[in-house]
Amino acid sequence: MNVTHSILWLFDQHQARRIRVIENTFAGKKTVSTLFWGLRYGLLPLLGSQKNLNRHQLEREVQTEIDAGHAIRTNQQILLTPTGQQLKTAGLTEAYHPQFYSGWLNVDLGRTMQRLLLAGQVVSEYRVHQSRYFPYETDFETMGQVKQWFRRNKSDSLGQKFYQELERVLNGVSVQTADDFVRQLIGHDQPGETLSQISQASKMPVASILAERFDVLTRMAQLGSAGELPLIQDLVGDLVRFPLSRGAMTTFNQFQRGRTLGEIAQQYGLKIGTVREHLLEAAIILPLAQFPYAALLGSRTDQLRQLYPDEAQMDDWQFQDIMEAGLDWDFFWFRLYQVWRTKET
Amino acid sequence: MSEQLESQLYEALDREFGFKTFRTGQLESLASLMQGRDTLAVLPTGAGKTLIYELYATIKSGTVLVISPLLSLMQDQVGRLQAAGRRKTVALTSLTDLAERRSQIQRLDQYRIVFLSPEMLVRTEIQERLRQMNISLFVVDEAHCITQWGPDFRPEYLLLGQARKMLNQPLTLMLTATASSKTQEQIIQRLGVPNANRIMTSVNRANIFLAVETVSSDREKGQRLADLVRSLPKPGVVYFSSKRAANQVAANLNELENVEASPYHADLDGEQRYKIQQQFMAGQLNVICATSAFGMGIDKADIRFVIHYHLPTDLENYSQEIGRAGRDGQPSLAILLYQPGDEQFAWSLSQASIPDEALIQRFYQHPSQFHGQDEQVDLLKFYQAHGVNELAAQQLFSDRMKARRTAIQEMMTFVTTQGCRREILLQKFQPAPYPTHNAECCNGEDTPVPTLLGSQTEQKPTQTVKGNWQSRLASLFL
Ligand SMILES: [Zn+2]
Numbered sequence: 001m002n003v004t005h006s007i008l009w010l011f012d013q014h015q016a017r018r019i020r021v022i023e024n025t026f027a028g029k030k031t032v033s034t035l036f037w038g039l040r041y042g043l044l045p046l047l048g049s050q051k052n053l054n055r056h057q058l059e060r061e062v063q064t065e066i067d068a069g070h071a072i073r074t075n076q077q078i079l080l081t082p083t084g085q086q087l088k089t090a091g092l093t094e095a096y097h098p099q100f101y102s103g104w105l106n107v108d109l110g111r112t113m114q115r116l117l118l119a120g121q122v123v124s125e126y127r128v129h130q131s132r133y134f135p136y137e138t139d140f141e142t143m144g145q146v147k148q149w150f151r152r153n154k155s156d157s158l159g160q161k162f163y164q165e166l167e168r169v170l171n172g173v174s175v176q177t178a179d180d181f182v183r184q185l186i187g188h189d190q191p192g193e194t195l196s197q198i199s200q201a202s203k204m205p206v207a208s209i210l211a212e213r214f215d216v217l218t219r220m221a222q223l224g225s226a227g228e229l230p231l232i233q234d235l236v237g238d239l240v241r242f243p244l245s246r247g248a249m250t251t252f253n254q255f256q257r258g259r260t261l262g263e264i265a266q267q268y269g270l271k272i273g274t275v276r277e278h279l280l281e282a283a284i285i286l287p288l289a290q291f292p293y294a295a296l297l298g299s300r301t302d303q304l305r306q307l308y309p310d311e312a313q314m315d316d317w318q319f320q321d322i323m324e325a326g327l328d329w330d331f332f333w334f335r336l337y338q339v340w341r342t343k344e345t
Numbered sequence: 346m347s348e349q350l351e352s353q354l355y356e357a358l359d360r361e362f363g364f365k366t367f368r369t370g371q372l373e374s375l376a377s378l379m380q381g382r383d384t385l386a387v388l389p390t391g392a393g394k395t396l397i398y399e400l401y402a403t404i405k406s407g408t409v410l411v412i413s414p415l416l417s418l419m420q421d422q423v424g425r426l427q428a429a430g431r432r433k434t435v436a437l438t439s440l441t442d443l444a445e446r447r448s449q450i451q452r453l454d455q456y457r458i459v460f461l462s463p464e465m466l467v468r469t470e471i472q473e474r475l476r477q478m479n480i481s482l483f484v485v486d487e488a489h490c491i492t493q494w495g496p497d498f499r500p501e502y503l504l505l506g507q508a509r510k511m512l513n514q515p516l517t518l519m520l521t522a523t524a525s526s527k528t529q530e531q532i533i534q535r536l537g538v539p540n541a542n543r544i545m546t547s548v549n550r551a552n553i554f555l556a557v558e559t560v561s562s563d564r565e566k567g568q569r570l571a572d573l574v575r576s577l578p579k580p581g582v583v584y585f586s587s588k589r590a591a592n593q594v595a596a597n598l599n600e601l602e603n604v605e606a607s608p609y610h611a612d613l614d615g616e617q618r619y620k621i622q623q624q625f626m627a628g629q630l631n632v633i634c635a636t637s638a639f640g641m642g643i644d645k646a647d648i649r650f651v652i653h654y655h656l657p658t659d660l661e662n663y664s665q666e667i668g669r670a671g672r673d674g675q676p677s678l679a680i681l682l683y684q685p686g687d688e689q690f691a692w693s694l695s696q697a698s699i700p701d702e703a704l705i706q707r708f709y710q711h712p713s714q715f716h717g718q719d720e721q722v723d724l725l726k727f728y729q730a731h732g733v734n735e736l737a738a739q740q741l742f743s744d745r746m747k748a749r750r751t752a753i754q755e756m757m758t759f760v761t762t763q764g765c766r767r768e769i770l771l772q773k774f775q776p777a778p779y780p781t782h783n784a785e786c787c788n789g790e791d792t793p794v795p796t797l798l799g800s801q802t803e804q805k806p807t808q809t810v811k812g813n814w815q816s817r818l819a820s821l822f823l
Binding site for chain 2 (some may be wrong): 060120123124136137139166175187
């Protein structure tokens with residue numbers, strides 16, 4: 001797959017997609033609308049994975065595909081043309097298939113990588129007793145965290161331990177993935193390779209190299225949480241996250257204890273609309289089995305099933321139809337049903 | 346300059362940087378500042394402009410405030426200073442997150458050097474904090490941005506004069522690599538420092554041969570570039586006006602033997618930029634395909650050629666960009682590849698950021714209807730917010746258009762001349778006399794481009810570590 005076609009995988013021939021949603025997903029904006037459409041597009045695990053994504057760049061790359069006849073724009077949305085879809089499919093067969101895709105959501109991938117890059121460099125330079133070098137420049141939070149980590153763990157065997165823990169992580173992925181990941185690391189006399197350089201060397205799209213990176217980091221977080229990587233856990237352990245926002249978590253817990261939405265709203269001084277948004281967030285992010293869709297929707301389920309029989313057309317369902325059927329329901333029920341049906345299929 | 350002051354400065358230079366001699370213009374600028382005079386220093390790229398305020402910060406108590414328009418360069422500089430052990434340095438930019446920025450602002454007086462983007466400087470809370478502090482020096486880096494109109498242009502630069510007043514007119518240093526005499530006047534006027542001392546060194550870089558080659562098609566241009574890159578000694582930099590072209594050409598050049606090229610522009614995130622810079626410094630890359638708009642934090646002394654693939658929009662940019670070549674003083678080459686019609690592309694780029702008459706009119710009629718992130722609308726909003734009415738805005742932007750057109754015409758004079766190109770370039774920046782044309786000067790007056798360049802320190806790209814991932818990992822940490 002030609003690297004320049006690497007954004008095609010974010011789009012689809014049959015589902016018109018908004019660039020804005022994709023951009024917000026990468027940026028980690030947790031509005032219900034972004035989350036819902038991210039879910040619909042199958043891109044939710046990318047949530048917050050590229051916080052510094054340049055929106056003009058994404059827009060430009062889409063335009064390039066449109067100019068090349070691989071995509072079209074209708075109503076601010078992007079559809080792949082048959083050629084575009086073919087390229088995407090061809091590309092996907094050559095591309096990397098993530099092993100831990102759904103787990104990506106549980107790790108702050110961007111910050112984890114920043115810490116790992118800087119910590120790796122610090123360890124590597126320390127090993128050769130080098131203190132004057134051009135440090136990897138990243139955000140101040142990362143620099144502070146790495147500095148403190150280094151102070152806590154400084155010892156003659158630091159390099160050895162760091163090597164062993166990384167080796168432990170990389171033994172659990174394919175040789176190719178391990179190789180592509182190690183090339184990215186920065187160290188003494190080794191500036192590290194860029195994503196596009198690795199992409200050229202391994203003849204895979206940049207998106208695949210990134211997917212490999214996310215898999216390695218997710219695997220690392222899993223082993224770390226299991227207590228198998230003390231040094232790395234100390235470095236990035238706090239970046240494992242429960243993807244629900246605090247508000248949504250509180251609301252969901254209360255709801256699980258049998259409180260009604262009205263009671264929750266009153267107890268926390270929230271608008272009922274906010275409580276509903278919290279529940280939608282929980283529904284979108286939690287695994288299917290953990291959310292009581294049927295109980296919550298109750299008899300509404302049957303009515304909704306009749307109103308919206310064709311689930312293949314879900315993106316075109318109109319909330320309007322509910323009102324026209326004489327039902328005075330909030331939009332919440334419509335969206336919740338959509339989330340459920342999306343997750344079931 | 347008194348003998349005492351001179352020896353004080355030399356001592357500080359040796360103590361703080363371990364250098365025995367100043368580069369051209371550094372000593373003069375420092376002496377001028379030490380005598381309490383506002384100073385405009387026009388020093389060529391690579392002359393070590395930053396050393397002036399870095400050294401000043403070690404001599405005088407208080408905080409040196411550096412206003413710079415290039416966020417990435419600021420970060421680079423803070424990184425470099427910290428790597429050199431100068432930890433009391435900070436960059437306050439919109440890239441810093443809010444909580445962190447707050448704590449930086451609180452501790453601001455503990456830093457010796459504070460880098461600020463212009464949009465940060467005009468914020469009230471920051472100005473208030475700065476007013477409580479002892480600002481020993483107010484530095485305006487890339488001072489020509491106050492007048493220039495390009496991707497680096499920040500309307501906030503126009504407010505620097507006002508901000509300086511708010512800070513009780515601290516001692517001011519204006520730095521730029523390229524400023525025509527007209528630009529110098531504007532800088533001094535806008536910052537309100539009429540009595541500023543001007544320190545100027547010649548922008549002439551005698552070791553850089555200036556060449557223009559005309560090609561007849563895109564194809565021929567690409568071919569010629571490949572030939573040049575193949576045969577010239579490296580490392581080198583190729584400048585483009587578009588990111589897309591930089592990407593494409595870098596990919597093509599990579600196919601050549603002994604060429605390791607990479608694009609370098611604003612679309613790359615910090616990680617990729619860091620890696621490319623360091624690979625270039627380490628010799629793993631030997632050709633960088635950069636966009637003109639993007640400041641490069643690379644100070645590599647042995648760059649042998651700078652090629653322009655597109656026509657620069659003015660002589661100031663051109664001069665600054667070729668200035669990356671030959672900082673080690675060795676013979677180097679600047680080649681501009683010109684295809685008739687390129688000036689149209691340059692013109693459309695120049696125009697892109699300037700709102701036209703119709704837009705200005707529509708905006709002033711219904712300003713509330715304009716939102717979003719359009720560069721031109723942002724500019725109009727800025728002007729409107731600062732009390733510029735429609736008539737004045739029309740005048741301002743039409744003057745700007747004219748100025749940009751003139752700038753391209755000057756660039757074209759440089760391209761099409763049969764005479765000495767160096768003289769045309771220098772005329773823009775300094776009064777006569779100009780050096781006499783000779784065989785090492787330029788390819789005007791039927792002078793051939795020298796071929797002697799191929800003979801010296803040819804750099805082949807160094808290899809990266811080979812082997813399986815285990816051995817790579819071991820080479821990093823074991
Ligand atoms: Zn000449």
